[in-house]
Amino acid sequence: MVVKTSSQSMWTWMFQRLSGLFLGFFLVTHLNVHHLFHDITSTGLINFDTVRTNLASSGFWKVYYSLFVPFVVFHALNGLWAIIADYRIPGKLSILIKAVFCIFAAALIITGFFTLKNLF
Amino acid sequence: MSNNKLQETIRDAALNKNIGSFSYWLHRLTGIGLAVYLLMHTFVLSSAISGEAVFNDRMGAVQSPFFAVLEIFLIAGVFIHMLNGLRITLADFFGWSRMHKSIFWIIAIIFIALMIITILLIWPKFNPANYPVGG
Numbered sequence: 590m591v592v593k594t595s596s597q598s599m600w601t602w603m604f605q606r607l608s609g610l611f612l613g614f615f616l617v618t619h620l621n622v623h624h625l626f627h628d629i630t631s632t633g634l635i636n637f638d639t640v641r642t643n644l645a646s647s648g649f650w651k652v653y654y655s656l657f658v659p660f661v662v663f664h665a666l667n668g669l670w671a672i673i674a675d676y677r678i679p680g681k682l683s684i685l686i687k688a689v690f691c692i693f694a695a696a697l698i699i700t701g702f703f704t705l706k707n708l709f
Numbered sequence: 710m711s712n713n714k715l716q717e718t719i720r721d722a723a724l725n726k727n728i729g730s731f732s733y734w735l736h737r738l739t740g741i742g743l744a745v746y747l748l749m750h751t752f753v754l755s756s757a758i759s760g761e762a763v764f765n766d767r768m769g770a771v772q773s774p775f776f777a778v779l780e781i782f783l784i785a786g787v788f789i790h791m792l793n794g795l796r797i798t799l800a801d802f803f804g805w806s807r808m809h810k811s812i813f814w815i816i817a818i819i820f821i822a823l824m825i826i827t828i829l830l831i832w833p834k835f836n837p838a839n840y841p842v843g844g
Contacts, residue, residue, distance in 0.1 A: 606801065609794045616787055624780060625830040629839050634772045637761040665744040672737060676714045697747075700755050707757040 601667055608664045615657050640708055651709055658701035666690050728813050732793050739790040746783055777834035784827050792816040 622643060627635060644650050670690060678686070722730050756767040796816055800806045833839050 606798050609798065613791050613795065616791065620784065620787065624784065625827060628833070630833050633841060635768055636765045637757070637768075640757075661747060665740075665747050668740045669744055672741070675718075697751060700751055700758075704751075704755045704757045707760075 608660045662694050662697045728810050736793050739786040742786050774835050
């Protein structure tokens with residue numbers, strides 16, 4: 590049976606899946622470049638220069654990483670919110686937690702963008 | 710957060726020892742773990758705002774054989790959450806919920822294969838001789 594639910598819940602449910610699919614593709618390439626195929630015996634430790642060179646190799650990476658920041662912050666905080674919401678917390682506390690999460694999300698996204706700006 | 714509700718969830722997991730319940734807990738625990746990692750990752754990388762020297766110092770501190778072992782757990786968490794998330798999305802978008810148990814075993818095999826490749830690729834990072842002297 591199809592029923593009308595709160596449009597906000599529907600939107601976050603759908604976007605949790607869409608951002609999850611994006612993060613799946615993103616993390617496979619990210620893990621390959623910075624974790625799995627980073628050969629310590631030939632290139633040494635990851636440092637400012639190696640990260641800058643990787644990111645500068647194509648404009649595609651800059652767009653990719655800029656999208657990653659808001660997507661991962663949304664996916665993580667919305668996921669944590671879904672766990673908290675399962676315990677049916679009272680209305681006022683729920684609004685307070687949502688507000689804290691929103692401020693936290695904004696802080697993380699701003700930090701992420703300034704970090705990328707310095708690495709681009 | 711109601712404490713009774715949490716106890717109820719734990720009792721429910723003990724009572725329903727099946728694949729759905731197991732993967733539900735696995736997804737939550739890896740999700741919380743990855744959210745905590747995201748914070749640490751932001752802390753290390755945001756040092757780029759303070760300049761190259763601070764960044765290299767902080768990045769150097771998290772590259773050692775000890776952190777290579779932690780990296781294995783991180784990558785295992787990422788793969789579990791990624792593959793199980795794909796299973797949830799397939800069940801949700803294509804109505805494959807009747808196949809969810811078969812999909813679980815397929816992703817379990819893919820997970821083991823990915824972890825073998827991961828350990829082989831990360832292997833040189835376990836050897837302290839491969840790191841520059843003085844960090």
